[in-house]
Amino acid sequence: MTEQLDAIASFEQSLAECADKVTVVLDKFIPSAIGPEAQLMRAMRHGALAGGKRLRPFITIEVGRLFDAPEKSLLRAASALECVHAYSLVHDDLPCMDDDDLRRGLPTVHKAFDEATAVLAGDALQALAFEILANTETHGDAGVRCKLIEVLALSSGARGMVGGQMIDMAPSFDDKDALNILARMQRMKTGALISCAAEFGAIIGGANEHEHQALAGFTTDLGLAYQIKDDLLDVQGDEAVLGKAVSKDKDAGKQNFVSLLGEESAISRIEMLADQAKQHLSVFGGRATTLTQTVDFVLDRRH
Incomplete structure (x- = not known):
């Protein structure tokens, strides 16, 4: 038991240290400003620097470490990915989308400023992400930089995150296909950026095809488990702990994995996905211990 608690504490410390490093990098990329555009910069900082687990950057950095990739390149790529994630949350919270007032216990950007x-x-956060990736300081090889840009564009666009959000805007799905449509939506909306995170680390680290495939399987299962856990937290979570409203899907009449599967089956599905995700990492042996712990973190999280 003591050994297990020590492992959890070690993982949480690693996650926090990564989050701090990414925040420092983002702080430099989004400086305070004076003049007519100052409010825009303040809003960008509010959206990108107001805390968060930084799980996606953490995955990028930990995957890169499997291949001894340079930390500077990993941190810059991870920060670009976090800019896209932050932009997606800013837009997702808007009245025309999910209409949320709180994010991480703070007013959402449209509440702190205006729509x-x-x-x-x-x-601007989305544009900044591609500016970071295109810079030679991210990687000296133009081919690597172009690949990073391509992967992020695909993951965040119509065939990825944005496409998933469009599906999510539908009021309901046909009962016959609801579960398949929901799984597709979450692979795009949530899973695509999680997969992108691992792909970034693999690209910078020079992974081979077999390693790319193993990491893709890992993040596909992890991303779906993450979303099902989100749906459970929407039902079981504490608003004070989550830092945002709960029961949103139920109140809006929207289907999710819990409403379609039931709580017990949803938990069983998460456990199955977790086992599969860990199995994909077995090709890396003990080098992937921290990534394996990421799976347990997703299962056990309370916010």
């Missing part, structure tokens, strides 16, 4: 500023802050 127009929130839209522009999200746009």
Whole structure:
């Protein structure tokens, strides 16, 4: 038991240290400003620097470490990915989307500023992500930089995160296909950026095809488990702990994995996905211990 608690504490410390490093990098990329555009910069900082687990950057960095990739390149790529994730949350919280007032216990960007500023802050964070990846400081090989840009564009666009959000805007799905559509939506909306995180580390680290495939399987299962856990937290979670409203899907009449499967079956599905995710990592042996612990973190999280 003591050994297990020590492992959990060690993982949480590693996650926190990674989050701190990414926050420092983002702080430099989004400096305070004076002049007419100052409000935009403040809104960008509010959306990107207001805490969070930084799980996606953590995955990028830990995957990169499997291949002894340079930390500077990993941190810059991870920060670019976090900019896209932050922009997606800023837009997701808008009244025309999920209409949320709180994010991580703080007012959402459109509440702290206004809707127009929130839209522009999200746009600017997305643009900043590609600016970071295109810079030679991210990687000296132009081919690597282009690949990073391509992967992020695919993961965040119509065939990835944005496409998933569009499906999520539908009021309901046909009962016959609901579970398949929901799984597709979450692979795109949530899973695509998680897969991108691992792909970033693999690209920078020079992974071979077999390793790329193993990591893709890992993140596919992890991403779906993450979303099902999110749906459970929406039912079982504490608003004070989550830092955002609960029962949103039920109140909006939206289907999710819990409403379709039931709580017990949803938990069983998460456990199955977790086992599969860990199995994909077996090709890396003990080098993937921290990534394996990431699976347990997703299962056990309370916010």
